[in-house]
Amino acid sequence: MPEDxxxxxxxxxxxxxTKPGDRVAAGDAVIVLESMKMEIPVEAPRxxxxxxxxxxxxxxxxxxxxxxxxE
Amino acid sequence: MRTxxxxxxxxxxxxxxxxxxxxxxxxxxxxxxxxxxxxxxLEAARQARADAIxxxxxxxxxxxRFAKAVQDAGIxxxxxxxxxxxxxxxxxxxxxxMAAARVPILPxxxxxxxxxxxxxxxxxxxxxxxxxxxxxxxGGIGMARVGQEAxxxxxxxxxxxxxxxxxxxxxxxxxxxxxxxxxxEVQVFGDDSGEVVHLHERECSIQRRHQKLVEESPAPxxxxxxxxxxxxxxxxxxxxxxxxxxxxxxxxVDESGRFYFLEMNTRLQxxxxxxxxxxxxxxxxxxxxxxxxxxxPWRQSEIVQSRAAVECRVYAEDPTKxxxxxxxxxxxxxxxxxxxxxxxxxxxxxxxxxxHYDPLLLKLVTHAATRAQAVQRxxxxxxxxxxxxxxxxxxFLRRVITSDEFxxxxxxxxxxxxxxxxx
Numbered sequence: 104m105p106e107d108x109x110x111x112x113x114x115x116x117x118x119x120x121t122k123p124g125d126r127v128a129a130g131d132a133v134i135v136l137e138s139m140k141m142e143i144p145v146e147a148p149r150x151x152x153x154x155x156x157x158x159x160x161x162x163x164x165x166x167x168x169x170x171x172x173x174e
Numbered sequence: 175m176r177t178x179x180x181x182x183x184x185x186x187x188x189x190x191x192x193x194x195x196x197x198x199x200x201x202x203x204x205x206x207x208x209x210x211x212x213x214x215x216l217e218a219a220r221q222a223r224a225d226a227i228x229x230x231x232x233x234x235x236x237x238x239r240f241a242k243a244v245q246d247a248g249i250x251x252x253x254x255x256x257x258x259x260x261x262x263x264x265x266x267x268x269x270x271x272m273a274a275a276r277v278p279i280l281p282x283x284x285x286x287x288x289x290x291x292x293x294x295x296x297x298x299x300x301x302x303x304x305x306x307x308x309x310x311x312x313g314g315i316g317m318a319r320v321g322q323e324a325x326x327x328x329x330x331x332x333x334x335x336x337x338x339x340x341x342x343x344x345x346x347x348x349x350x351x352x353x354x355x356x357x358x359e360v361q362v363f364g365d366d367s368g369e370v371v372h373l374h375e376r377e378c379s380i381q382r383r384h385q386k387l388v389e390e391s392p393a394p395x396x397x398x399x400x401x402x403x404x405x406x407x408x409x410x411x412x413x414x415x416x417x418x419x420x421x422x423x424x425x426x427v428d429e430s431g432r433f434y435f436l437e438m439n440t441r442l443q444x445x446x447x448x449x450x451x452x453x454x455x456x457x458x459x460x461x462x463x464x465x466x467x468x469x470x471p472w473r474q475s476e477i478v479q480s481r482a483a484v485e486c487r488v489y490a491e492d493p494t495k496x497x498x499x500x501x502x503x504x505x506x507x508x509x510x511x512x513x514x515x516x517x518x519x520x521x522x523x524x525x526x527x528x529x530h531y532d533p534l535l536l537k538l539v540t541h542a543a544t545r546a547q548a549v550q551r552x553x554x555x556x557x558x559x560x561x562x563x564x565x566x567x568x569x570f571l572r573r574v575i576t577s578d579e580f581x582x583x584x585x586x587x588x589x590x591x592x593x594x595x596x597x
Contacts, residue, residue, distance in 0.1 A: 113501045114529050115204075139490070139499035139533040141383075163529065 105154055108171040110145055110164045114138030119160060121171070125153045133171045134158060145170055175462075178222040180215055182208035184528045189520055196222055203530045209233040212240045216247050226250035226465060228458075232532060235441040236263060236312070252465040254364075254419050254440050261415060262438040266309050266347050272435045275414035277407045280426070280434040282349035290330040294323060296348035303353075306330060308337035309345035312437075314384025316340060319351050354586040355426040357381065358393050358433070360408035361449045363460060364417040365470045372405045373449050373457070374479045379585040380574055382497050387567065387590065388574055389445040390484045391452040394545060394583025400431050411435065420446070420461050426587075444487070444537070447516060451483035451541035482548040483541040486556065486571045490533040493570035494597070501529045505563035510555040514542050527564050535566065545583075549575060570595060 114136035121133050132144030133153065152174040158164055179194035184203035191197045198218035201208035208214060210233055219227055227244050229235035229252065238260035244251040253259070262268045266286060269279050281300040286309055287293040297304045297320070306329060308316030316337030318329040330346065338344035361373040377393035378386045393401070408423035422443050424436040446457050460471050491497040507523040519536035521527065527535065538559070540551040556572045573595045574580050589595065 112498055114499070138501060138529045139531065141499055143498065 106148065106151070106173045107169040108133055108145060108147065108173060110136060110166055110168050110170050112136065112138055112143060113166045114143060114164060116158045116160050116162045116164060116170070117142055119156055119158070121153050121156070123153050123155055127151065127153060127173075136164065147173060149173070178218070178224055180209070180218050182530075184526075184530055187526075189522055189525070198222055203528065205233060205530060209531075212237075212243050215240075216243060216249075219244075219249055220247070224249060226252055226462070228252040228461070229441065231442050231444050236439070238263060250465050252419065252461050253442075254417055254421060258415050258417050258421075259440045262421075262440050264310060265307060265437055266345075268438060269347075269435070271415055272411050275411050277411040277414075277423075277435045278433060280349040280352070280436075283347045285347075286345040287348055290327045293330055293346070293348050294326055297323070297326065300348065300350040303351040305349050305351040306333045306346050307349060308333070308341055308343070309347055310341045310343045311337055312341075316344075316346070317384065352426055352428050352434075354588060355379075355428050356393075356585065357386075357424065357436070357587050358396065358404060358427050359422050359424040359439075359443075360405050361443075361446070361457075362408050362412040362417065362421050362423055363457075363464070363470060364412055364419065364421070365464045366418055366467060367469055368413070368416065369470055370409050370412045370417060371470060371472065371474045371477060372409050373453055373455065373477050375401060375404060376443075376445055376448055377583075377585070378445060379587045380580070380590060381587050382590045386445065387487050387489075388485065388571065388580075389448055390482070390545070390548075391448040392479050392482065392545075396427075397431060400427070400433065404433055407433070407435070411438070419464050420457055444534070445485050447518060447537060447539045448483040448485045448541075451516065451539060452479045452481050453477055454480060481541045481543060482545040483539060484548050484552045484575075486538045486552060486575070487567070488535045488538060488559070488561070488571070489567045490527045490535050490564040491567055492565040493567050494565075497567070499529070499533050500565040501527050501533075502564040503527070504535075504561060506560060507562075508558070508560040509536070510538075510558035514540050514548070514551050515555055516541070535561070535564075546581075549581060569597075573597065 117137035118135040127147040129149045131147045136143045154174040155172040158170045176195045179197040180200045181191045200214040234240040238256040241251045242256040283296040303321045306318045318333040320329045334344040357378045364370040376391045378389040380388035422439040425433045427433045490500045504525045516539040542548040
């Protein structure tokens with residue numbers, strides 16, 4: 104069952120440490136947002152493979168936006 | 175005096191832009207395109223025919239290259255000499271300079287540690303726990319507490335990577351880690367003749383992520399002998415480097431009352447209003463005068479802490495979620511006013527709180543004849559604060575100010591992270 108990973112805060116995509124196909128554990132940073140001079144990881148809610156990254160570095164995302172999809 | 179503000183695209187509608195006599199746009203919302211762009215700021219200064227630049231307390235305020243570029247452009251930099259900024263910005267050199275001036279420093283390395291093995295050798299000398307710090311750091315970035323040897327390798331790698339990313343240098347050094355220290359700092363001020371005075375101390379132990387939330391002056395429960403030793407060490411340290419203009423010597427004070435130099439902030443501090451309210455002196459006016467080559471406006475004997483003052487920093491952060499940023503639009507704003515209340519605010523109703531900059535919204539400062547009165551005034555002022563549209567630290571600050579620990583002045587720098595003020 105694919106699962107959307109949503110940004111829990113508004114921010115700018117700072118880093119994307121994963122790519123489609125990568126396996127992640129629960130709690131791993133799938134993307135890293137920067138907001139108000141802080142780096143905030145958006146973590147995988149469970150273990151799985153990254154199916155899709157929906158954002159690019161430098162892009163602004165709103166709280167609740169889907170940033171990636173887990174397989 | 176006429177003022178010229180600079181602003182980024184994100185701040186076109188900002189309060190400070192309208193408050194200034196003139197305002198110049200300097201670039202895009204990301205700070206590196208505007209507020210961190212020296213060339214743009216110098217261009218704006220030339221265009222406005224500015225005589226001087228006050229760098230404030232963020233962005234380029236502790237960047238010696240910027241200070242030098244300002245000077246080289248024939249404009250007065252309101253702050254210390256570029257060389258003093260450079261020397262104190264290198265945290266290892268600052269430790270060496272302070273040790274030479276007989277200012278107590280934390281046991282640790284006086285040269286960078288190149289790898290985890292070197293860090294281990296330094297740690298063996300001072301004993302665990304230690305703290306790894308970035309040599310050209312600040313704001314708690316690239317800092318890591320290491321409780322025992324087994325954690326050292328991974329802590330070193332992470333800290334070096336973060337320091338490299340944030341400051342362009344992964345250089346680290348080792349210091350002994352103090353348990354439950356207080357953060358007490360001393361405001362110093364020097365002029366071109368070599369004279370240096372202090373404007374007493376500030377207690378700033380209530381912090382999260384190594385950044386301050388609540389400050390007060392005088393520091394409670396600081397024995398007179400400790401205070402005298404701290405202030406004279408601060409003045410000696412500033413004299414040793416020929417420091418001019420406003421600066422702050424930061425110290426950690428351990429449970430036995432011993433103190434150690436932490437770092438120097440070579441600029442005006444965010445929390446300078448409490449010193450102004452406690453002493454009745456205007457630091458910014460003095461900065462402008464001394465920056466223009468005038469002597470210090472006060473003698474040491476004239477600088478007296480005659481009142482107690484407290485500052486609370488109101489951030490757009492959610493204290494219930496580990497102080498996560500909370501950008502957005504301020505939909506409603508009502509702030510307290512009256513006797514003994516001073517507010518320094520960058521927002522008004524309708525303001526956008528952008529993701530691009532620091533989450534500090536405003537500073538709430540209260541003062542009174544006694545500490546108990548100033549603290550009570552702060553509790554009342556926080557109750558009267560209404561900020562809607564973004565989550566703020568106000569509810570958390572209320573719990574701090576009304577806690578027994580704070581009321582009794584029994585505070586240390588790890589309290590917030592240990593959950594002492596959680597609901």
